[in-house]
Amino acid sequence: MIATKFGWNFDADGKTIGLNSRPGYIREMTEGSLRRLGVEAIDLYYQHRVDPEVPIEDVAGTVKELIAEGKVRHFGLSEAGVRTIRRAHAVQPVAALQSEYSLWWREPEDEILPTLEELGIGFVPFSPLGKGFLTGKIDETTTFDPTDVRNTVPRFSPENRRANQAMVELVTRIAAEKQATPAQVALAWLLARRPWIVPIPGTTKLHRLEENLGAVDVELTADDLREIEDASSRITVQGARYSESSQRMIDR
């Protein structure tokens, strides 16, 4: 399955300059993606962020046309709120929502997951390892490349990383009990939430890809899940998950 997204506006140098989900621009982006990927159709085409300038019905209608033309197979949204999801779904059924969800970002449980369940839409949690934090390989002394987005995330300030270690200690404790790794427990927890939840951990390393795939064999029992629930409910995660400018792009 090849999945990609549209929704950012690019300048001539390929730098992103805000959002752009205007129908003509979606079509332009689609042709570019098909050419670069070397495929006849994009299996799953997500809108990356909801564009407040373009009614979601126009976006869904454009993707509907692209599906009819055989260029796209399924429609997805990312970080869309429930009202937008319902409006889009009424025009073109939404196959999947890709939004952040993990042990340290559980907002989707309030409104998003019940709505997806009702409408029969799959959920694809991004940053399921808390951008690497939940793996236990990051602490307050870790430094990131200057281009790394985590430098701009309040949750990754050194003091918040120190404060948030409690969540890592929890995952590490469960991992020891299950003879698994913390990353596998963080992913197994997501997989245990609903059968239609499919996390997408990111890594640049083959051995970690293999480790992360091993999460499907980590079975968390009802007791394990209760222990995680009890312990995590006593932890208050410190720091926002996004910088203010990134947060402004989130549709709620």
Ligand SMILES: NC(=O)c1ccc[n+]([C@@H]2O[C@H](COP(=O)([O-])OP(=O)(O)OC[C@H]3O[C@@H](n4cnc5c(N)ncnc54)[C@H](OP(=O)(O)O)[C@@H]3O)[C@@H](O)[C@H]2O)c1
């Ligand atoms: N829709 C959206 O707006 C959106 C936003 C953000 C991300 N995403 C997508 O979501 C996916 C993953 O999200 P993400 O990369 O932000 O966060 P993530 O999957 O939570 O964490 C990735 C980080 O964890 C490290 N890592 C991965 N597996 C590990 C392991 N087993 N042990 C130790 N460290 C491990 C990786 O480093 P190494 O590379 O060094 O292994 C990387 O720094 C990507 O496909 C990304 O494109 C989508």
